[in-house]
Amino acid sequence: MAPYDSILDLIxxxxxxxxxxxxxxPAARILVKLEGRNPxxxxxxxxxxxxxxxxxxxxxxxPGEPGQVLIEPxxxxxxxxxxxxxxxxxxHLKVVLPTNVSVERRQLLELWxxxxxxxxxxxxxxxAVRRARQLADEHPEWVFLxxxxxxxxxxxxxxxxxxxxxxxxxxxxxxxxxxxxxxxLLGAGRFLKEQNPRIQVWAVEPPSGEVVDGLRNLDDGxxxxxxxxxxxxxxxxRKTVVRPRESIEWTRxxxxxxxxxxxxxGAAVAGAVKCANQLAAGEDAVIVVVSPDDGWKYLSTGxxxxxxxDVAERAKSIIYF
Amino acid sequence: xxxxxRLPTVLRSQTGGQSTVSVDASTIGEVLxxxxxxxxxxxGQLLNDDGSLHRFVNVYVNDDDVRYLSLLDTPVKDxxxxxxxxxxxxx
Numbered sequence: 001m002a003p004y005d006s007i008l009d010l011i012x013x014x015x016x017x018x019x020x021x022x023x024x025x026p027a028a029r030i031l032v033k034l035e036g037r038n039p040x041x042x043x044x045x046x047x048x049x050x051x052x053x054x055x056x057x058x059x060x061x062x063p064g065e066p067g068q069v070l071i072e073p074x075x076x077x078x079x080x081x082x083x084x085x086x087x088x089x090x091x092h093l094k095v096v097l098p099t100n101v102s103v104e105r106r107q108l109l110e111l112w113x114x115x116x117x118x119x120x121x122x123x124x125x126x127x128a129v130r131r132a133r134q135l136a137d138e139h140p141e142w143v144f145l146x147x148x149x150x151x152x153x154x155x156x157x158x159x160x161x162x163x164x165x166x167x168x169x170x171x172x173x174x175x176x177x178x179x180x181x182x183x184x185l186l187g188a189g190r191f192l193k194e195q196n197p198r199i200q201v202w203a204v205e206p207p208s209g210e211v212v213d214g215l216r217n218l219d220d221g222x223x224x225x226x227x228x229x230x231x232x233x234x235x236x237x238r239k240t241v242v243r244p245r246e247s248i249e250w251t252r253x254x255x256x257x258x259x260x261x262x263x264x265x266g267a268a269v270a271g272a273v274k275c276a277n278q279l280a281a282g283e284d285a286v287i288v289v290v291s292p293d294d295g296w297k298y299l300s301t302g303x304x305x306x307x308x309x310d311v312a313e314r315a316k317s318i319i320y321f
Numbered sequence: 322x323x324x325x326x327r328l329p330t331v332l333r334s335q336t337g338g339q340s341t342v343s344v345d346a347s348t349i350g351e352v353l354x355x356x357x358x359x360x361x362x363x364x365g366q367l368l369n370d371d372g373s374l375h376r377f378v379n380v381y382v383n384d385d386d387v388r389y390l391s392l393l394d395t396p397v398k399d400x401x402x403x404x405x406x407x408x409x410x411x412x
Contacts, residue, residue, distance in 0.1 A: 073410075075411060124409050125409060125410035125411055126409050126410050129410050148410065178411070180410075181410075181411065205411070206411075207404070208406075208409045208411065209331075209379070209406035209408065209409045217366055218331060218332075218366045218367075218377045218378055218407050219366075219377060220331075220377075220407070221378070221407040221408040221409065222377070222408055222409055223376065223377070223408050224410065233388070236389060238385065238386075239379075239385070239386035239388065239389050240381075240384050240385050240386065241384040242384070243384075319411075
């Protein structure tokens with residue numbers, strides 16, 4: 001294998017591994033795409049690189065010019081990916097981060113030189129988005145890439161994740177992925193449906209809104225602009241909530257087949273299992289699940305080691321998506 | 322028939338702090354109408370003036386979002402668990 005010029009060249013081309021031993025239905029194969037294999041440790045490396053490269057192409061960022069500052073709201077993985085990309089490209093990154101994320105997420109941001117601006121944990125990611133927008137308005141000289149509204153986010157998956165799944169698993173019948181910014185589902189989902197319109201796209205989400213108690217009323221809710229502008233409502237076939245306890249149970253069960261992945265991966269696999277359980281009689285399925293990251297960033301949560309009830313209770317107050 | 326509805330923190334001020342309430346209904350539309358009748362403070366929060374679901378409200382039957390089922394016509398039966406969640410960001 002020839003040496004790579006930059007760590008950023010290692011982003012993408014992640015492997016898919018079959019875990020059908022865990023499928024509840026012999027007619028349903030389940031395969032997991034391991035996005036934790038990206039160099040910054042998550043699927044969001046793809047988005048981070050895409051956002052920065054698009055901004056460079058558009059002239060919003062000038063590579064090599066000193067003093068350029070970016071600001072971004074994130075619950076962790078996008079910030080971590082951006083911190084890595086910005087460190088390599090020479091930009092200064094400010095991240096608006098809710099206080100209730102795992103300590104490893106903070107440490108990873110700091111080790112790549114990102115500056116953390118805290119937002120109240122009780123407001124969840126909505127609070128981080130609000131604060132970042134406010135700061136971006138006050139500092140027009142900062143570059144605000146805004147992953148929730150930037151088409152370069154789903155583009156990374158339309159050009160990367162989706163084609164890789166189609167190349168490695170052309171008999172895919174279902175795509176199951178977590179719904180955060182909606183970038184993965186919009187990009188990979190649209191690409192796959194263009195290849196085969198019968199492919200079903202399932203979104204999995206945590207019950208975040210249940211514990212985000214900083215909302216004053218439901219008008220404080222938030223739907224990523226890319227989801228509405230790029231037809232997310234029409235693209236998705238199903239959207240299902242997976243609760244913390246079930247997410248952690250599946251995160252643990254995945255170790256039976258050797259997979260050490262993050263809690264949102266457990267949630268996504270739980271969604272795939274639900275999909276497998278709901279197939280019609282005589283229907284076969286090949287379900288591809290996107291695993292956003294590996295388990296390293298969640299060791300401090302005790303997800304694999306502590307009493308399940310205790311961990312599930314604690315998980316209600318941390319952001320793991 | 323009675324079904325249990327789990328409410329998010331943001332709506333619990335309307336129910337005296339109760340996180341789950343029980344209503345008699347056979348569709349999601351009926352569930353929401355019963356809630357609005359019993360707790361008038363929820364009216365503008367759950368439904369728009371034309372009776373459609375508020376854009377920042379997600380309603381689930383046994384954890385499946387009704388927007389991807391039959392929306393307000395989604396049937397509910399005894400033992401189903403209904404959850405209401407505000408739309409929040411992730412990522």
